[in-house]
Amino acid sequence: MINKKNKRKKKFFNKTNLEGLIINILNKNPNKPLNYKQISKILKIKDYHTKVLISEVLILLEKEKALVEHKRGFYKLLLIAKQTIGTVVSSNYSGIYVKSSDLNFDVYIPKDFSFFCLEGDTVEFLYYKKNKTKFKGEVINVLSREKNFFVGVFEGSDSYGFIVPDGNIPFDIFIPQKNISSKFYNKKVLVKINDWDSDKKNPIGKIIKVIGNLNDTVTEIDSILYNYNLNHEFSNKILSDLSKITDSISIEEKNKRLNFINKSTFTIDPDDAKDFDDAISVDFLKNNNFEVGVHIADVSHYIKQDSDLDKEALKRSNSIYLVDRVIPMIPEKLSNNICSLIENKERLCFSVIFEINNKYEIINYKISKTIIKSNKRFSYEESQKILETKKGPFFEELQILNKISTFFRKNRLKNGSIDFKKSEEKFILDKEKNPISIFLKKPLETNFLIEEFMLLTNKTISKEFTLKYSSNFIYRVHEKPNIEKIKNLNSFIKKLNYKLNLNNLNLSINFLINKIDGTPYSNIIKTLILRSMSKATYSSKNIGHFGLNFTYYSHFTSPIRRYSDLLTHRILFDFLNKKNNSFLLEDLCKHLTKMEKNTTLAERESIKYMKMKYLKNHKKNIYDGIISGIKEWGIYVEIIENKCEGLIKISNLYDDKYVYNKEDFSIRGINKNKKYQLGDKIKIKINNINILNKVVYFDII
Numbered sequence: 001m002i003n004k005k006n007k008r009k010k011k012f013f014n015k016t017n018l019e020g021l022i023i024n025i026l027n028k029n030p031n032k033p034l035n036y037k038q039i040s041k042i043l044k045i046k047d048y049h050t051k052v053l054i055s056e057v058l059i060l061l062e063k064e065k066a067l068v069e070h071k072r073g074f075y076k077l078l079l080i081a082k083q084t085i086g087t088v089v090s091s092n093y094s095g096i097y098v099k100s101s102d103l104n105f106d107v108y109i110p111k112d113f114s115f116f117c118l119e120g121d122t123v124e125f126l127y128y129k130k131n132k133t134k135f136k137g138e139v140i141n142v143l144s145r146e147k148n149f150f151v152g153v154f155e156g157s158d159s160y161g162f163i164v165p166d167g168n169i170p171f172d173i174f175i176p177q178k179n180i181s182s183k184f185y186n187k188k189v190l191v192k193i194n195d196w197d198s199d200k201k202n203p204i205g206k207i208i209k210v211i212g213n214l215n216d217t218v219t220e221i222d223s224i225l226y227n228y229n230l231n232h233e234f235s236n237k238i239l240s241d242l243s244k245i246t247d248s249i250s251i252e253e254k255n256k257r258l259n260f261i262n263k264s265t266f267t268i269d270p271d272d273a274k275d276f277d278d279a280i281s282v283d284f285l286k287n288n289n290f291e292v293g294v295h296i297a298d299v300s301h302y303i304k305q306d307s308d309l310d311k312e313a314l315k316r317s318n319s320i321y322l323v324d325r326v327i328p329m330i331p332e333k334l335s336n337n338i339c340s341l342i343e344n345k346e347r348l349c350f351s352v353i354f355e356i357n358n359k360y361e362i363i364n365y366k367i368s369k370t371i372i373k374s375n376k377r378f379s380y381e382e383s384q385k386i387l388e389t390k391k392g393p394f395f396e397e398l399q400i401l402n403k404i405s406t407f408f409r410k411n412r413l414k415n416g417s418i419d420f421k422k423s424e425e426k427f428i429l430d431k432e433k434n435p436i437s438i439f440l441k442k443p444l445e446t447n448f449l450i451e452e453f454m455l456l457t458n459k460t461i462s463k464e465f466t467l468k469y470s471s472n473f474i475y476r477v478h479e480k481p482n483i484e485k486i487k488n489l490n491s492f493i494k495k496l497n498y499k500l501n502l503n504n505l506n507l508s509i510n511f512l513i514n515k516i517d518g519t520p521y522s523n524i525i526k527t528l529i530l531r532s533m534s535k536a537t538y539s540s541k542n543i544g545h546f547g548l549n550f551t552y553y554s555h556f557t558s559p560i561r562r563y564s565d566l567l568t569h570r571i572l573f574d575f576l577n578k579k580n581n582s583f584l585l586e587d588l589c590k591h592l593t594k595m596e597k598n599t600t601l602a603e604r605e606s607i608k609y610m611k612m613k614y615l616k617n618h619k620k621n622i623y624d625g626i627i628s629g630i631k632e633w634g635i636y637v638e639i640i641e642n643k644c645e646g647l648i649k650i651s652n653l654y655d656d657k658y659v660y661n662k663e664d665f666s667i668r669g670i671n672k673n674k675k676y677q678l679g680d681k682i683k684i685k686i687n688n689i690n691i692l693n694k695v696v697y698f699d700i701i
Contacts, residue, residue: 086122303334479534523643
């Protein structure tokens with residue numbers, strides 16, 4: 001740590017940071033050729049070694065066509081660097097990549113010229129063409145920072161300290177002596193950056209909270225939440241406001257709504273679910289048609305627009321489903337009780353009621369506020385057993401719903417909706433919340449039953465609004481995938497004797513998924529397909545949904561756990577009642593998309609952490625694995641039985657010197673010609689588990 005502190009006072013020069021400094025100097029002197037001596041003087045460099053380094057960098061930049069030698073030893077920029085504004089799209093230990101709406105390419109900026117910028121930061125930067133295909137740049141001003149709070153481990157002494165942040169943060173955070181306390185030692189802490197001065201080696205921060213002890217499960221999960229700025233406690237003000245909300249329903253309110261209290265109605269959810277957004281009712285009509293009601297909790301009735309509770313729900317945007325807990329978007333009094341469609345309780349809903357004939361065609365539908373009473377709370381497993389044994393409550397209703405949903409699903413997939421058939425990873429935890437088992441849970445028919453009616457409802461709502469009201473709405477959109485990524489995917493799967501038809505991509509992907517289902521390559525290929533696609537987002541502009549192959553799609557069916565759905569309820573209700581609204585939809589969509597991303601990343605990190613905890617107690621096991629990724633530094637392997645992933649470092653392959661082949665997705669030994677390729681099955685054992693750095697290291701058996 002002493003070395004770290006001393007380095008802060010001394011500027012260290014290498015070829016990477018000198019390159020940027022030289023470009024900047026020559027850019028400010030476009031008409032004046034300079035030699036290494038003049039540049040050394042401007043940089044206040046006196047030592048001989050660094051002057052020689054400047055001379056070498058000038059020659060290198062001239063070879064890369066960034067500079068032209070005006071006369072012997074004197075150089076000018078070949079192209080003057082240009083200036084623009086952009087957003088950091090990725091960051092690592094070597095530097096950042098910046099995207100600008102003014103450019104059709106990303107610009108690489110080395111770490112020494114990045115002003116400690118990270119993904120999401122908005123920056124003003126210079127850029128220049130380094131060669132025919134690559135552009136390089138330098139941050140000259142940070143306009144906004146996405147992140148100002150970091151989670152990490154305190155290291156240091158009574159006189160100074162550093163926070164080593166969690167994740168791939170390429171800098172430590174310096175803590176001055178006046179802000180250090182003995183209670184920080186060997187703890188996970190939350191730190192706020194007070195000074196981003198790029199002239200210093202590290203940003204300067206202040207510890208604002210001790211999260212807990214290292215290697216403690218609760219501490220680690222709390223750290224994930226803090227790291228993504230996700231609230232996990234409600235303020236006393238919001239909790240006190242809840243006392244004004246009750247589950248009593250006035251006669252006046254009942255009379256305003258369609259009454260479904262006496263209809264056969266039930267919920268089907270995971271066995272551990274506590275919040276029930278949706279219920280389904282079934283009625284057999286006199287004309288031999290079926291009436292299927294999809295009833296969604298009317299959260300907007302209880303959470304009023306712009307109230308403190310509404311603002312908090314918007315800030316959170318989603319419920320968060322971690323391995324050991326659920327962080328609700330709205331307080332549990334609402335999410336698990338008043339709004340939740342609990343068995344034998346009268347509840348307010350926003351519903352879509354479909355009339356469906358014996359050919360499973362939708363004859364008609366209506367959208368209305370309703371009041372319901374769920375007769376039965378089913379789990380997926382319980383309702384599946386009733387379908388299979390043909391015995392149990394609501395068998396006839398479940399059977400007809402299953403027939404309708406199977407018909408709808410078959411048509412949807414036939415029309416190009418992509419079906420990933422992903423199994424769900426589930427954990428069994430002990431009393432201390434430590435994982436004792438990991439297993440994969442395959443979807444049941446009843447999972448698909450509920451999924452189909454939710455998709456139908458979301459599509460119907462979106463289409464109804466767009467065609468009838470032609471006004472701004474909140475859409476769930478999914479762009480077409482990048483064709484280069486699809487071509488790269490095709491190159492890989494051809495080596496496994498599969499291929500995609502790029503002229504009919506949706507159906508071709510479905511055909512591929514069906515073909516690989518049950519094979520060792522299934523999970524990897526599905527993951528690669530997902531990586532090749534863009535992410536679904538929220539937008540006020542409808543561009544359709546590629547993955548579902550829907551022209552119209554919105555989120556409506558989960559307002560207890562998604563703010564997007566709550567917002568859709570409000571917009572739709574206003575227009576049904578001919579009221580204007582003043583929602584700034586595009587700003588809201590950007591916020592919801594951003595928070596959904598943070599929530600997803602937090603949930604994945606929770607799973608990854610629990611997998612490492614599990615493997616730590618099974619280090620002696622030998623596992624069958626499949627190569628899930630290959631990089632210059634090593635081989636990523638996924639354990640087949642539990643989908644835990646780890647890294648075999650290329651430096652730990654002692655039997656040969658291996659070379660990475662990007663085109664072939666492989667590494668190959670120079671002497672023995674042994675080859676490891678994406679998709680290969682291998683046996684591995686655990687070498688080491690670094691929970692702080694979130695890496696599992698494997699060895700090949």
